[in-house]
Amino acid sequence: xxxxxxxxxxxxxxxxxxxxxxxxxxxxxxxxxxxxxxxxxxxxxxxxxxxxxxxxxxxxxxxxxxxxxxxxxxxxxxxxxxxxxxxxxxxxxxxxxxxxxxxxxxxxxxxxxxxxxxxxxxxxxxxxxxxxxxxxxxxxxxxxxxxxxxxxxxxxxxxxxxxxxxxxxxxxxxxxxxxxxxxxxxxxxxxxxxxxxxxxxxxxxxxxxxxxxxxxxxxxxxxxxxxxxxxxxxxxxxxxxxxxxxxxxxxxxxxxxxxxxxxxxxxxxxxxxxxxxxxxxxxxxxxxxxxxxxxxxxxx
Amino acid sequence: xxxxxxxxxxxxxxxxxxxxxxxxxxxxxxxxxxxxxxxxxxxxxxxxxxxxxxxxxxxxxxxxxxxxxxxxxxxxxxxxxxxxxxxxxxxxxxxxxxxxxxxxxxxxxxxxxxxxxxxxxxxxxxxxxxxxxxxxxxxxxxxxxxxxxxxxxxxxxxxxxxxxxxxxxxxxxxxxxxxxxxxxxxxxxxxxxxxxxxxxxxxxxxxxxxxxxxxxxxxxxxxxxxxxxxxxxxxxxxxxxxxx
Numbered sequence: 001x002x003x004x005x006x007x008x009x010x011x012x013x014x015x016x017x018x019x020x021x022x023x024x025x026x027x028x029x030x031x032x033x034x035x036x037x038x039x040x041x042x043x044x045x046x047x048x049x050x051x052x053x054x055x056x057x058x059x060x061x062x063x064x065x066x067x068x069x070x071x072x073x074x075x076x077x078x079x080x081x082x083x084x085x086x087x088x089x090x091x092x093x094x095x096x097x098x099x100x101x102x103x104x105x106x107x108x109x110x111x112x113x114x115x116x117x118x119x120x121x122x123x124x125x126x127x128x129x130x131x132x133x134x135x136x137x138x139x140x141x142x143x144x145x146x147x148x149x150x151x152x153x154x155x156x157x158x159x160x161x162x163x164x165x166x167x168x169x170x171x172x173x174x175x176x177x178x179x180x181x182x183x184x185x186x187x188x189x190x191x192x193x194x195x196x197x198x199x200x201x202x203x204x205x206x207x208x209x210x211x212x213x214x215x216x217x218x219x220x221x222x223x224x225x226x227x228x229x230x231x232x233x234x235x236x237x238x239x240x241x242x243x244x245x246x247x248x249x250x251x252x253x254x255x256x257x258x259x260x261x262x263x264x265x266x267x268x269x270x271x272x273x274x275x276x277x278x279x280x281x282x283x284x285x286x287x288x289x290x291x292x293x294x295x296x297x298x299x300x
Numbered sequence: 301x302x303x304x305x306x307x308x309x310x311x312x313x314x315x316x317x318x319x320x321x322x323x324x325x326x327x328x329x330x331x332x333x334x335x336x337x338x339x340x341x342x343x344x345x346x347x348x349x350x351x352x353x354x355x356x357x358x359x360x361x362x363x364x365x366x367x368x369x370x371x372x373x374x375x376x377x378x379x380x381x382x383x384x385x386x387x388x389x390x391x392x393x394x395x396x397x398x399x400x401x402x403x404x405x406x407x408x409x410x411x412x413x414x415x416x417x418x419x420x421x422x423x424x425x426x427x428x429x430x431x432x433x434x435x436x437x438x439x440x441x442x443x444x445x446x447x448x449x450x451x452x453x454x455x456x457x458x459x460x461x462x463x464x465x466x467x468x469x470x471x472x473x474x475x476x477x478x479x480x481x482x483x484x485x486x487x488x489x490x491x492x493x494x495x496x497x498x499x500x501x502x503x504x505x506x507x508x509x510x511x512x513x514x515x516x517x518x519x520x521x522x523x524x525x526x527x528x529x530x531x532x533x534x535x536x537x538x539x540x541x542x543x544x
Contacts, residue, residue, distance in 0.1 A: 057345060058428055059380045069333035073427065075380035100376060102351035102423040104334050108359060109374040109423070152379040154425070156349060157332045235334075 024240045032228050039234070044278050046220065046232035047161075049286065051168065051293040053176040061177025063293075065169035068234065069159035074169035076151050076177050083139065083146040091138020091146040095124045097153045097166060104158040104235070119163050123153070126248055126257050127170060130217040137211060140182065147179065160234040161221050163246055168286065171216055175294055178208045215250035218286045219257075220279040222247075224265040231278050245272065247279040251287060306464040306476055314475055315344075322459070322471040322519055323432075327439075327530045329447045337448025341440035344473060345430035350440035352448040354420030368412035370419045373403035375437060377426040383474075398434055405458075405487050405497045406441055411451040420450060431474040432460050438487055438497070439523055446531055455527055456496060458487035459519030461512045463504060468512045470519050484509070486516040490524035 020027045020038075031037055041047070047068030056062035059075035066072075083090060097120035099113040107113045127133075138147040151173065153166050223230045225241040238244065243263025248256040255276070260267065307313055317323070323344030332338035335351035342348075358364045375398045376390035406422060422444070424437040435458035442455045462472045464481040477483055482504040487497030495517075504512065 056378075056380055056428055058383060058430075062380070071332075073378075075378070077380050077385040079385065096379070098378075100423065100425050101353075101374060101421070102332055102335065102338070102349060102425055105353050105356070109372070150379065150385050152385075154378055154427075156425075157334055159333060 024236070028225075028237070028240060032225070032230075037230065037237070043228060044231050044281075046282055046285070047234075049168070049289055051172045051289055053172060053293050053297045060180060061173045061175075063169050063172030063176055065165050065172055067161055067165045067168070067232065069157050070155075070161055070165045071157040072153055072155055072162075072165040072169035074151060074153045074166070074173040076149050076173050078177075078179060079148045079150065080140065080145050080182065081148045082144065087135070088143040089139040089146070090135040091148060092135070093128065093133060093138075093149045093151060095127060095151045095153075095170070096120060097123055097155070099155045099158065099162075102157075103155040107158075113158075115158075115162060119166055122163055122246075122257075122259065123166055123170060126167065126217055126219075127151075130248075130250060130256050131214045132171070132216055133174065133211060134214065138179075141184070149177075158235060160236075160238045161232050164219050164221050164232065167217060167219050167248070168290075171218070172290060172293065174211060175213060175216075175290065176297065177211050179211065181208055215252060215254070216287075216290070217248050217250050217256050218279075218283040219246055219248040220275075220282040221245070222275045222278060224263070224267055224271060226265070227271075229271060229274055229278070231282070243267075245275050247275050249276070249279050249283050251283065253280055253283065304479070306479060306481075307467045307469070313469065315473060319467045319469050320515065320518075322522060323473070325523065325526050327443055327527065329443055329530065329534050335444070335448075337444045337446070337450070339440050339443035339447060341436050341443060343432050343436045343439075343471065345428055346426075346432050346436045346473075347428040348424060348426050348433065348436040348440045350422065350424045350437065350444040352420065352422050352441070352444040352450065354448065354450065355415040355418035356421075358417065358419045364417055367416050369410070369415040369417075371403055371407045371410060371412065371422070372419065373399050373406065373422045373424070373441075375399040375402060375424050375426075377429060377433075381426045381429040398437070401434065401497065401499070402437055402441060405438055405456055406445065408496045409453045409456050409489060410445065411453060414451055429474070431472050431477040434485055434499075435459050435471075435487075435523075439527065443527060443530065447534075454489035454491045455524060456487055456489060457520045457523040457527060458485065458497060459516050459523055460485045461516035461519065463508060463512050468508070468515050470515050482509075482512070484512050484516050486513060486520055488517060488520045488524075490521055 050066045052064045055064040056075040060078045062075040064073050099107055099116040101107045101109050222245050223233045223241050224243045243265040246259040250256050326342040328340045331340050332351045337352040340349045375395050379386050422441050426433050438458040460472055462469050462481050462483050482502040484500045488495050
């Protein structure tokens with residue numbers, strides 16, 4: 001039917017925006033031939049990233065992370081609970097990821113986004129297995145009371161690389177987390193100490209303290225298309241070229257997680273190693289950005 | 301039994317405001333890149349983000365209306381928005397009621413007959429709740445609709461007022477709201493000077509109610525002035541970027 005020719009002829013007549021909508025793959029491939037992407041980024045570069053700590057005043061720890069337009073708000077609330085019998089001196093972390101309808105035109109109320117539970121599970125596995133938080137630090141009174149940290153991450157704008165932004169927001173929120181002061185009252189219950197003045201009760205922990213973070217995980221999602229590797233895809237790129245690889249490294253460049261959920265492109269090991277190399281570079285960038293954000297907050 | 305003083309003898313409230321003083325307002329347009337229109341609205345510590353998608357194709361064919369647009373609204377609170385973590389941020393009765401209230405308030409001012417067979421979605425998410433979330437949501441929704449370029453009769457602004465320690469108070473925060481006194485929420489169309497939303501609970505004598513409602517309407521007009529400034533500034537920025 002001569003369809004390729006038809007689109008070739010059309011491409012001289014049709015405006016750029018229309019061509020982008022009608023023939024998205026050809027539009028992107030024209031750019032990839034020149035080793036560039038429609039937003040003028042080279043193939044291996046991620047979008048501008050910013051972190052703002054303490055975005056939610058009412059939470060114990062919070063952070064707002066933006067990668068390009070993708071925006072994630074993470075907040076941690078601490079509650080006291082009884083630890084389980086098998087692990088009497090360990091606390092607990094519950095991680096939840098939400099994609100409310102404001103974030104994207106494809107999310108409808110009553111019909112949650114497909115990506116939401118997938119990213120939630122990935123996040124949960126990565127954070128709990130990374131050893132970033134030592135659960136023994138969340139213990140208060142062995143066998144009786146321990147902290148339960150509820151981490152809620154809300155996607156406020158979904159423009160690709162959701163897992164990367166969510167992990168960054170979660171890690172930043174943990175680095176901002178301050179464990180509140182509590183004391184044991186007469187019934188043996190743990191109670192929040194409101195002021196310094198209530199010192200007739202012995203405080204269980206002396207002062208608000210920060211959590212000691214072990215190795216911090218950072219990630220990068222790459223898209224594979226033919227023999228191109230595109231780092232940090234936007235939502236448009238993700239919808240056209242579906243094969244993605246997510247690599248999670250920790251601050252000492254050890255591999256924490258590798259995630260390639262199927263996809264049309266079958267990758268040779270060399271492609272995966274290229275992805276890991278790109279992630280290594282990205283980890284250095286993200287570490288710098290996180291350190292700047294933390295030191296910015298400490299100027300009190 | 302000691303009674304908490306919500307208004308001190310010097311005339312200062314718990315957070316240092318005067319009875320007729322509103323909390324600090326802050327608004328920003330265009331925060332959600334993917335939405336047709338979006339806005340963040342802060343009233344003191346209450347922070348709300350609104351996104352508008354539309355006019356777009358009706359997703360549920362059975363709800364399609366032939367002569368005007370369908371307006372949908374969803375209100376939800378983030379788990380961490382209140383003091384204690386919320387278990388069920390949407391689908392509970394309060395959220396459903398507020399979604400209905402916001403939808404009907406905005407429907408009154410959108411010129412729906414200009415967009416038949418289409419759908420306009422207004423999504424509001426509360427990020428921090430410190431009293432007056434209903435009003436903040438309506439104000440944010442107005443800004444988001446204006447950002448999306450949806451034709452409206454007038455902007456809708458909303459503010460709340462109460463009556464504690466025999467003093468009418470403007471713009472209650474969470475502590476004042478949970479004090480058990482009356483809470484009057486008003487939504488108006490400022491230029492047309494018409495009331496679209498009026499809700500009150502607890503008891504109040506009728507003459508005092510008129511004072512309190514008058515105070516709330518003054519608050520709405522102050523919010524309207526602020527919103528107009530923000531929209532004007534935004535338009536100037538757009539003009540500048542287009543090189544006009």
